[in-house]
Amino acid sequence: MPGEHEPMKRRSPVAETGIAADAVVARARAWLREAGRVVVFTGAGVSAESGIATFRDALTGLWARFDPQALATEAGFRADPALVWRWYAERRAAVAKARPHAGHAAIAAYEARGGRRVDVVTQNVDGLHRRAGSRNVLELHGDITRVKCLEGCGTPESIDAAFDWRGDPREPPPCPRCGAPLRPDVVWFGEFLPEAVLAEAQRAASACDAMLVVGTSALVHPAAELPMLARRGGARLIVVDPAETAIDDIADARIRAPAAVALPSLLAE
Ligand SMILES: [Zn+2]
Numbered sequence: 001m002p003g004e005h006e007p008m009k010r011r012s013p014v015a016e017t018g019i020a021a022d023a024v025v026a027r028a029r030a031w032l033r034e035a036g037r038v039v040v041f042t043g044a045g046v047s048a049e050s051g052i053a054t055f056r057d058a059l060t061g062l063w064a065r066f067d068p069q070a071l072a073t074e075a076g077f078r079a080d081p082a083l084v085w086r087w088y089a090e091r092r093a094a095v096a097k098a099r100p101h102a103g104h105a106a107i108a109a110y111e112a113r114g115g116r117r118v119d120v121v122t123q124n125v126d127g128l129h130r131r132a133g134s135r136n137v138l139e140l141h142g143d144i145t146r147v148k149c150l151e152g153c154g155t156p157e158s159i160d161a162a163f164d165w166r167g168d169p170r171e172p173p174p175c176p177r178c179g180a181p182l183r184p185d186v187v188w189f190g191e192f193l194p195e196a197v198l199a200e201a202q203r204a205a206s207a208c209d210a211m212l213v214v215g216t217s218a219l220v221h222p223a224a225e226l227p228m229l230a231r232r233g234g235a236r237l238i239v240v241d242p243a244e245t246a247i248d249d250i251a252d253a254r255i256r257a258p259a260a261v262a263l264p265s266l267l268a269e
Contacts, residue, residue, distance in 0.1 A: 021255070028253040029266055031236045035116060035209035039201075040107050041226055042122045042129070043216025045241060046259045050098040052126055058091065072188045077150070081181050085172045088184045092144055092161060100132035103214070103259030108133035110267040119204040123216060123223055125186050138201045140193050140223055142186035149175040150183045158185045193222065205229040210236040212266075214259050218247045240266070 032038060044054045059066060070076040070083070077084045100108075111118035111134055120129050120137045125144040129137045146158045153175060159182065165173040172181040187193055202225075205211060211230035218224045227247045231237055239251040240262045248254055255262050 024253045025255060025262070025266060028236075028238045028255065029268070031210050031238065031252075032110075032212065032267060033269075035236070037117045037204075037208040037210075038110075038119070039204050039208045039211045039226070039230065039235075040118065040120045041205075041211060041213045041216065041223075042107075042120065042124060042259075043214070043218075044124065045215025045243075046103060046122075047098075047124045047126050047128065048215070049101050049103065049258055049260050050126075050128055052094060052098050052124075052128075058094075063087065068189065072186075073190055074150075074183075074188060077181075077183055077188075081172050082170055084183075086170065088144065088161075089169070095126040095128075095144055098126065098128065100128045101260040103261075103263040104128050104132035104134075106263040106267045111135060113269065119201075119208075121201045121204065121226060123220070138197050138204070140187070140197060140201060142184070142194070144184060144186055146185035147173070147182040148185040149178060149180055151175070151178060151180040153178040153180065198222065201226060202229060205235075206233045208233065208235045210238065212238045212240065213245070213247065213251075214240045214263070216241070216245065217243070218245050238266075 048054065055068065055072065059068070070080070071087045107120060107129065118136060120134045122129055122137065122139055123141050125139065125141050127143055127145055143158070145161050147161045148158050154177065156176070161184070167173050172183065174180065175182055205226040206229045208230055211227060213227055218227060224246065227237055227250070231250055236252045237247070237250060238253045238255070239245055239247060240255045240257060240259060242256055242258055255266070
């Protein structure tokens with residue numbers, strides 16, 4: 001990306017604990033209150049707080065012997081569709097049992113309050129932002145509760161995985177249009193992010209006044225570029241994560257806390 005290596009200086013010192021940390025939260029809250037356009041960019045840490053294991057962490061028990069390449073690539077699906085289907089059925093069951101937490105709820109309430117445009121850009125596939133009530137959600141990695149045609153034959157582009165197809169639940173259902181197997185509507189290893197969704201996320205990041213980055217190490221490209229776009233557009237960058245992230249150095253505020261702890265006060269009126 002042009003300009004990616006331009007040096008970017010941290011604008012203000014940040015603190016992580018104690019009274020100084022309260023001051024950081026207060027300042028970040030003020031930015032979020034004043035902003036007319038906000039992007040909330042979320043990653044696996046936000047889902048983990050709802051008890052949803054990351055892909056790799058879910059490879060336990062019966063699944064421990066499988067390589068992610070066998071379960072989350074098109075080649076793996078073509079080699080053993082039933083195996084991959086069963087893996088995703090279990091993941092969907094875990095997602096169905098999970099509930100949005102206070103962090104998801106705070107983001108949705110912030111949007112619902114109005115007075116500004118809020119876009120949620122997420123790397124998560126569990127749909128918990130929508131279930132919490134967020135309306136403007138851009139899912140960079142797809143939605144695990146939906147399926148699409150393996151051969152990309154066209155309409156319908158994405159189908160609710162819970163649709164009643166009355167077949168063998170151990171096998172992927174056939175595409176209603178062309179009969180090819182339906183695959184999970186998620187981005188697998190080696191695949192590009194959905195172009196239109198990524199373009200919209202880039203536009204929102206470039207135009208926002210503040211970006212809140214929550215529960216993502218921000219290491220994976222191309223999603224990792226979104227905070228850079230926001231910074232270059234002059235937005236305040238606020239990072240909420242219990243651990244260090246790859247964008248700490250360019251953040252205006254870092255809050256070392258889980259989403260469910262930090263967001264309700266950060267996004268309060
Ligand atoms: Zn088809």
